[in-house]
Each structure stands twice: as structure tokens, then as C-alpha cells.
Amino acid sequence: EDQVTQSPEALRLQEGESSSLNCSYTVSGLRGLFWYRQDPGKGPEFLFTLYSAGEEKEKERLKATLTKKESFLHITAPKPEDSATYLCAALQLNDYKLSFGAGTTVTVRA
Amino acid sequence: DAEITQSPRHKITETGRQVTLACHQTWNHNNMFWYRQDLGHGLRLIHYSYGVHDTNKGEVSDGYSVSRSNTEDLPLTLESAASSQTSVYFCASSEPGQGTDTQYFGPGTRLTVL
Numbered sequence: 001e002d003q004v005t006q007s008p009e010a011l012r013l014q015e016g017e018s019s020s021l022n023c024s025y026t027v028s029g030l031r032g033l034f035w036y037r038q039d040p041g042k043g044p045e046f047l048f049t050l051y052s053a054g055e056e057k058e059k060e061r062l063k064a065t066l067t068k069k070e071s072f073l074h075i076t077a078p079k080p081e082d083s084a085t086y087l088c089a090a091l092q093l094n095d096y097k098l099s100f101g102a103g104t105t106v107t108v109r110a
Numbered sequence: 111d112a113e114i115t116q117s118p119r120h121k122i123t124e125t126g127r128q129v130t131l132a133c134h135q136t137w138n139h140n141n142m143f144w145y146r147q148d149l150g151h152g153l154r155l156i157h158y159s160y161g162v163h164d165t166n167k168g169e170v171s172d173g174y175s176v177s178r179s180n181t182e183d184l185p186l187t188l189e190s191a192a193s194s195q196t197s198v199y200f201c202a203s204s205e206p207g208q209g210t211d212t213q214y215f216g217p218g219t220r221l222t223v224l
Contacts, residue, residue: 032211034213041218042217042218043217044215045215089153096158096160096204096211098213100152101152
């Protein structure tokens, strides 16, 4: 059974304090690993897709990386506006359905 | 700009009533999905469709149904609402064959069943 596990569940950071979120996955053939940001009361907003081990993508203070078993979302020098829940999801070969992790809620204090 | 909309945004209903949540996308995407989001469970797939007249059950489909009569819309029906169906519901769409299969989400519908 496909599984996506995110850790930690919650992360409290001081502004400027860099950290990483983990997403581990067990799927029978990964086609893509997705990261989304979700603000309270809103739908998930697409951030990145990673397709192969070793791939990295960056957007402002966020950088996503992928290995054969897990993905990391690095937040460098976060600001309060980076506070959100970050979701990862795995897309299996020969399918269009995503399997989501439960998310990591990040709070950045000024 | 293309978008995906959901209505209503908030709904309160009573146990046993039939409820329909609307999802409309102007991306012209073939794939559409319904999820529910509950604390501690993340997003769980209810039903999905890969084209007009195609519908499939997801992992938590009991008590829900969908129909796809056109490309733009995938309404979600709760046949007889139960308190366990109190949740936030999200619709999403994607287009296969464009290399990314990225799903784009609507703003959500918060449903309360009393």
C-alpha cells in the first residue's frame, strides 16, 4: 500500500532560523513527488514537482530535494509569511492519483 | 484566467439530508478529484474522474457519489448526510499528458452536519 509520511507534525521557528521538513514515501514506482503549501481556510497551492533522485528545485526561501526514499523541503532564513502547512504527495507510475502525507505545520515567529 | 471554483463555501445541514457540493473548473482539464481533509488525516481521496462519464471510487467513497456530464463540472453528492461527514472538502483538477500531472485545488467547502 502506498504511504507518505511527513515529519515533524509541527515546527516552530524563529525568524531567520533555517530548518528542514521530511517526507518519506513508499510507492511502487514513483512518477513524481509534489509539494504544496496550504494557508488556513484555503486550498493547497502548488509549489514543486520532483521527478528523479538528486533533483532539486528552489523558490525564494524554499528548496525541495529528492532521494529514492524521501524528500526534504528546506526553509532558509524563514519569515513570518512562510508560516503555513506544507503537504507532500506522491504520484505513482501509470496513475493520476496523489497520495498525500498529513502535513507539517510551520509557524515562524518574528 | 483559468480557475477552479467550489460552492457553497460553507454549508450547514442536518443528518439524513442529501447535499450536493459543486466544483467547476475552467482549465479544460480531463482529470478531476474530490478530497476531504480532517485534522490528523491529511487529504483523503473520495472520488475521481478521468473524463466525461468516467467516475471512480477513492479510499473513502462510502456515502458519496459523483457524476461527470461535462468536462468542467464534477458535483459531489452526499446521499444521506452523517455527522462523520463533517469536514472540509476540496476539489482538484489536472491534465494528463502535459508532463507534470500537477493537481490544482479549489478553495474548499466547509460542511457541518448536525
